[in-house]
Amino acid sequence: MLPNFDKPIANVLLDVQITPQEFEFVRTVVEKNAGIVLSSNKMQLVQGRLVRRARELGLSSIGEYCDIIRNGGPEELVGLINAITTNVTSFFRENHHFDALMSVMLPEAMGRNQRTRRLRIWSAGCSSGEEPYSIAISSAEVLGNARGWDFKILATDIDSEILHIAEQGIYNSERLTGISEERRRRWFIGNDNNDEGDLQVIPELKSLITFRPLNLMNNWPMRGPFDVIFCRNVMIYFDQPTRDRLLMRYAGLLADGGYLCLGHSESIHSQHSHFKLVGRTIYRKVGG
Ligand SMILES: C[S@@+](CC[C@H](N)C(=O)[O-])C[C@H]1O[C@@H](n2cnc3c(N)ncnc32)[C@H](O)[C@@H]1O
Known part of the structure; x- marks a missing residue:
């Protein structure tokens, strides 16, 4: 024909x-x-x-x-x-960061911030939301009984479409493999409006997170200080001068003694004056 x-x-x-x-x-x-x-x-x-x-x-x-x-x-x-943009991510990816968040980073920040009772965490390059929701689950489990803390997570990404998915907080159960059954039952509910197999993050968890579009190359509207910054598997896409500039800016927004978590293949040069390696891809901001 x-x-x-x-x-x-x-x-x-x-x-x-x-x-x-x-x-x-x-x-x-x-x-x-x-x-x-x-x-x-x-x-x-x-x-x-x-x-x-x-x-x-x-x-x-x-x-x-x-x-x-x-x-x-x-x-x-x-x-x-x-x-x-490449948006690969998963719940509790590089789980040692969440263990350290629960056992060290949050308890230290709570000790340091007794007077203000304010805690802030930033997930920079949050992709489809698995990272900030994992932060929220870990933190809510630590803060569960601690009343009166002003706790917020800022989750940002340059990719407006992926951020929309993150905000919805709806995931197919196949994407929840990194989450224990107990946590699934505690922090997710079936999603009435969507396909079978989809689960939705409960509103209590969502309410801890503010999602915002943000290009890390541009001006940042927030003032900090943050107690923890997660910037994992994002800087690999940048060149060295851009990474160095970004690290200086993170140092400026972190509280003294605050932590920066990087991705598994990312590192900060040991000579860097602001950050000390204290665990696997975990850096502590040193004063001065
Ligand atoms: C591979 S994902 C990492 C997601 C998550 N942090 C993790 O480790 O699982 C990288 C994310 O960085 C975002 N990104 C890339 N360049 C960016 C920029 N200039 N500003 C903000 N986000 C950026 C991408 O849109 C993508 O969602």
Whole structure:
């Protein structure tokens, strides 16, 4: 059968190959706006992500998509960054951080903040929410009987779509494998409006968390001090000068004696004047 040439082709992506020039363009835009460094071995990955995004927009080539970014306003820049970010996460990922939160970080902060009775934790690069909810569960279990503490978790991410998922707090039970049966029963409920197998975080837990879009490269509206900052598996996407700048900014927002948790493949140079390694990828802010 002959193809129907009258049929519009707007929804068919014809040119799925990214050219070196297009890759270079996208790489520059992403690094400038999100700090994310895309090395040449990411070309296939970028191509796949752009093809998907271009398809969503009904475009017929990556070139057309690049033109929109080049000529358009900031609107599709958000779409591009959302498409490029990697959001892999899970409940109680790198569980030693949550053990330390419960046994050391929170008890110390409660001792230090007796007068203000204020506790603040920041999950920077929170992705779909598993990290801040794991923080909330651990903290609620520690604070359970301690009345009168002003406790809040700030959860931020540059990716507006993933943040929306985080805010909903609805997860398929398959994603809850890192959570004990006891915790599941205590902190999740069946979700009436959604598919079978979905569970929802209980409102009491949600109320501890404020979700906000935030690009770590931009100005930060919050003043701190934070008792703990989780920035795990985020700085791997940045270059060294960007990481160093970020660490200085985290130091500025952490209370003396507060903690910074990094991802498993991230570290701070031992010469760094503000942070002392005190556990596996756990750093304590030293005064001065
Ligand atoms: C791999 S996930 C890590 C999620 C979680 N912290 C964990 O360790 O499980 C990295 C997250 O960092 C976010 N991210 C990347 N660049 C960012 C930036 N410039 N500002 C804020 N968030 C960023 C991504 O959107 C993504 O959700």
